[in-house]
Amino acid sequence: GQNIDQPTEMTATEGAIVQINCTYQTSGFNGLFWYQQHAGEAPTFLSYNVLDGLEEKGRFSSFLSRSKGYSYLLLKELQMKDSASYLCAVDQTGANNLFFGTGTRLTVIP
Amino acid sequence: DTEVTQTPKHLVMGMTNKKSLKCEQHMGHRAMYWYKQKAKKPPELMFVYSYEKLSINESVPSRFSPECPNSSLLNLHLHALQPEDSALYLCASSQSIGGAYGYTFGSGTRLTVV
Numbered sequence: 053g054q055n056i057d058q059p060t061e062m063t064a065t066e067g068a069i070v071q072i073n074c075t076y077q078t079s080g081f082n083g084l085f086w087y088q089q090h091a092g093e094a095p096t097f098l099s100y101n102v103l104d105g106l107e108e109k110g111r112f113s114s115f116l117s118r119s120k121g122y123s124y125l126l127l128k129e130l131q132m133k134d135s136a137s138y139l140c141a142v143d144q145t146g147a148n149n150l151f152f153g154t155g156t157r158l159t160v161i162p
Numbered sequence: 163d164t165e166v167t168q169t170p171k172h173l174v175m176g177m178t179n180k181k182s183l184k185c186e187q188h189m190g191h192r193a194m195y196w197y198k199q200k201a202k203k204p205p206e207l208m209f210v211y212s213y214e215k216l217s218i219n220e221s222v223p224s225r226f227s228p229e230c231p232n233s234s235l236l237n238l239h240l241h242a243l244q245p246e247d248s249a250l251y252l253c254a255s256s257q258s259i260g261g262a263y264g265y266t267f268g269s270g271t272r273l274t275v276v
Contacts, residue, residue: 065265077235086265090249092266092270092272093270094166094252094267094269094270095205095252095265095267096267097264097265097266100264136260137202139204141206143218148208149195149210150265152205153204154203155202155203155204157202
């Protein structure tokens with residue numbers, strides 16, 4: 053089985069930094085994805101972490117701690133267009149599917 | 163071509179209608195997926211095809227019938243749906259079955275059952 057938790061909603065100010073957390077409990081773990089999804093649109097790939105540590109891609113960074121079952125997505129220099137849902141998804145060993153968390157709706161305000 | 167194309171983008175159908183959703187990709191991906199997503203909820207897996215064969219059926223009601231005519235196409239046939247089936251239906255593909263390669267999602271079909 054699997055249990056993936058994220059905060060439901062977050063609000064942050066334009067230009068600021070926000071961290072979106074994801075905790076997971078799975079029977080077997082290969083890696084963790086972060087996707088961005090604007091309302092009514094398809095999820096788009098942001099990052100994939102397999103090893104512990106921080107992966108940086110421009111304004112977005114993702115961190116993983118396998119021993120703690122914990123990941124976060126860090127968004128810097130927030131822009132209004134970053135208002136979206138952010139989904140963490142676990143690639144579980146032996147499964148033929150990605151297991152999605154409930155998603156975090158981020159609202160960026162001026 | 164790095165996209166997954168879904169048609170139609172919007173669909174309104176009555177409970178007695180028969181309709182089909184279509185999904186197409188030309189990335190050579192051998193795994194294709196149907197997800198259902200209700201508002202403010204994460205995507206829920208419905209079906210997985212691997213090498214054109216049904217690999218997973220997540221206890222989806224028979225009023226949803228998937229079909230994979232070839233490695234590039236995936237259909238979802240709809241019949242006698244209920245209003246609660248109204249949702250965004252997402253198609254995705256990956257190089258191989260399983261999550262390690264990540265998924266490419268289509269933009270979805272917004273389905274309304276009246």
